[in-house]
Amino acid sequence: MGNRSYNILFHTHTVSGIVISVALYIIFFTGSFSFFRDEIANWQRGHSVDQVDELPASLDDHLEYLAKDYNLNGRDVELRRYYNEQSISVNLGTSRDSLASTADKSPVFFYLDPVAKTKKDSYASNYHLGEFLYRLHFLDQIPYPYGRYLAGLVAFFFLFAIITGILVHWNKIVSNFYTFRPWAKIKTIWTDAHTALGVIGFPFQLVYAVTGAFFLLKGILILPVVMGLYDGDQNQLYEDLEYNHPVYEYQHKKLENAFHLDPYIEEMKAEWGDFRVTEAHIFNYGDQNMHVAFSGYLGHKSKLNGLGYRIYNIANGTIADEKVPVTNSSYLDGVKNMMFRLHFGDYAGYGLRVISFILGLISCFVILSGIMIWLVARDKKNIPEKRRRFNQHVANWYMAICLSLLPVTALEFIIVQFAPKVNMGFLYSTYFPIWLVVTVFFILKKDIAFTNKWTLISGGVFGLLVPIANGISTGNWIWVSLLNGYQHILLVDLLWLILGLVSLWVACFKLRNKATKPVFLETT
Numbered sequence: 001m002g003n004r005s006y007n008i009l010f011h012t013h014t015v016s017g018i019v020i021s022v023a024l025y026i027i028f029f030t031g032s033f034s035f036f037r038d039e040i041a042n043w044q045r046g047h048s049v050d051q052v053d054e055l056p057a058s059l060d061d062h063l064e065y066l067a068k069d070y071n072l073n074g075r076d077v078e079l080r081r082y083y084n085e086q087s088i089s090v091n092l093g094t095s096r097d098s099l100a101s102t103a104d105k106s107p108v109f110f111y112l113d114p115v116a117k118t119k120k121d122s123y124a125s126n127y128h129l130g131e132f133l134y135r136l137h138f139l140d141q142i143p144y145p146y147g148r149y150l151a152g153l154v155a156f157f158f159l160f161a162i163i164t165g166i167l168v169h170w171n172k173i174v175s176n177f178y179t180f181r182p183w184a185k186i187k188t189i190w191t192d193a194h195t196a197l198g199v200i201g202f203p204f205q206l207v208y209a210v211t212g213a214f215f216l217l218k219g220i221l222i223l224p225v226v227m228g229l230y231d232g233d234q235n236q237l238y239e240d241l242e243y244n245h246p247v248y249e250y251q252h253k254k255l256e257n258a259f260h261l262d263p264y265i266e267e268m269k270a271e272w273g274d275f276r277v278t279e280a281h282i283f284n285y286g287d288q289n290m291h292v293a294f295s296g297y298l299g300h301k302s303k304l305n306g307l308g309y310r311i312y313n314i315a316n317g318t319i320a321d322e323k324v325p326v327t328n329s330s331y332l333d334g335v336k337n338m339m340f341r342l343h344f345g346d347y348a349g350y351g352l353r354v355i356s357f358i359l360g361l362i363s364c365f366v367i368l369s370g371i372m373i374w375l376v377a378r379d380k381k382n383i384p385e386k387r388r389r390f391n392q393h394v395a396n397w398y399m400a401i402c403l404s405l406l407p408v409t410a411l412e413f414i415i416v417q418f419a420p421k422v423n424m425g426f427l428y429s430t431y432f433p434i435w436l437v438v439t440v441f442f443i444l445k446k447d448i449a450f451t452n453k454w455t456l457i458s459g460g461v462f463g464l465l466v467p468i469a470n471g472i473s474t475g476n477w478i479w480v481s482l483l484n485g486y487q488h489i490l491l492v493d494l495l496w497l498i499l500g501l502v503s504l505w506v507a508c509f510k511l512r513n514k515a516t517k518p519v520f521l522e523t524t
Contacts, residue, residue, distance in 0.1 A: 032360030040130030152216025463500025
């Protein structure tokens with residue numbers, strides 16, 4: 001590679017990396033916790049979910065319960081379990097019955113807890129810490145669609161940073177991977193760590209850069225397709241992508257026979273093996289033209305890309321339409337499903353998600369080391385004092401914002417256990433103000449070494465207090481969760497216990513003393 005090409009790639013890597021570093025750190029840090037979104041939700045609420053990846057219990061029982069409060073006749077009824085929480089989402093369409101009351105002609109949406117028999121009537125009221133961190137990892141707290149587009153652009157430029165970084169180090173990628181000089185000057189230490197960990201995390205980071213950009217920028221990417229191939233008909237595009245449900249006309253004739261839906265699910269499971277029904281969509285409830293669509297997928301141990309559905313005509317019990325997951329796997333299904341599976345890392349159990357969590361935190365370290373390399377490389381005597389001070393201020397701000405996420409997140413886990421009511425407003429009004437105060441404190445301290453040490457110590461202490469707070473609040477101590485098989489609750493407690501111990505170990509035994517620490521940067 002010529003010097004000119006090398007310099008172009010090097011500066012592209014540096015500029016793209018430093019510009020997106022803070023947003024990228026937030027995405028990776030909160031994204032690491034998002035691998036356990038459902039576990040965090042159940043941990044917060046003290047729920048133990050045994051039946052995962054499918055609608056829980058009996059569908060007939062759910063409908064019987066709903067019929068006590070709502071007139072279902074003439075409505076489209078959709079029950080869906082997208083996440084492994086105890087609650088399921090219920091969507092009741094407007095009634096097509098001409099004799100229906102005004103209330104029945106209004107759509108209804110809520111979350112139903114089939115165990116506790118309780119309802120939450122809005123997304124905000126069902127909000128929890130797992131959802132908060134999941135949304136924060138693609139900046140969804142910024143008003144739609146600007147936050148998502150910003151996160152998508154960050155993922156896109158991160159792809160540039162990854163590729164240019166690999167090309168810059170290509171000639172020495174093997175030798176540098178095995179090189180680590182902890183007693184060398186500080187820039188060498190940061191560079192060795194940045195290179196080695198960047199190479200280790202390269203496949204992981206590449207997957208998340210591509211899939212993240214795809215998910216968040218697809219609204220922009222498909223716009224030319226909609227305008228060019230579909231003449232602006234977005235609905236037709238969704239139909240071709242199989243996102244829209246079919247339409248069945250309401251016949252205004254009452255269904256004569258009584259019906260039960262659980263036998264249909266049992267029939268599908270008997271034919272398709274390990275099939276999990278995640279959604280049931282009932283068309284024209286109680287009408288002679290009533291149909292029910294059951295959608296789901298095969299367990300990942302059976303088939304990685306096993307999407308399928310079956311639609312029954314309830315009047316005669318025949319199959320109106322189906323996609324058999326055992327044999328039918330289209331290219332479209334592969335693209336839609338594999339992108340999600342690769343991004344969520346949920347196709348190989350807890351092992352893959354734990355590895356992904358670790359790689360996500362390693363990526364956070366790669367980002368921080370990149371900031372320090374950028375700073376140390378520009379902290380030279382030949383650079384004007386004004387520019388050096390500006391660079392130090394930028395790095396100080398960046399490190400304060402990023403490093404404070406650890407103690408703030410751990411503290412929020414403690415707070416939600418003792419709060420009387422946790423919803424969207426509560427999480428917004430606690431997490432962000434605390435993060436702001438902590439960040440401002442470390443910015444004003446103007447000491448990156450101090451910020452690094454005390455965010456690790458405070459984060460470690462709060463992390464160790466998380467399982468204690470859970471035990472005091474709910475009685476689900478670690479040994480109780482272990483004996484009772486509360487896997488979701490146990491996983492979150494162990495996650496914070498290990499993370500807290502590692503943070504304290506690094507802060508107390510692996511960081512150099514302030515007097516001998518070249519990283520110490522103080523501005524006046």
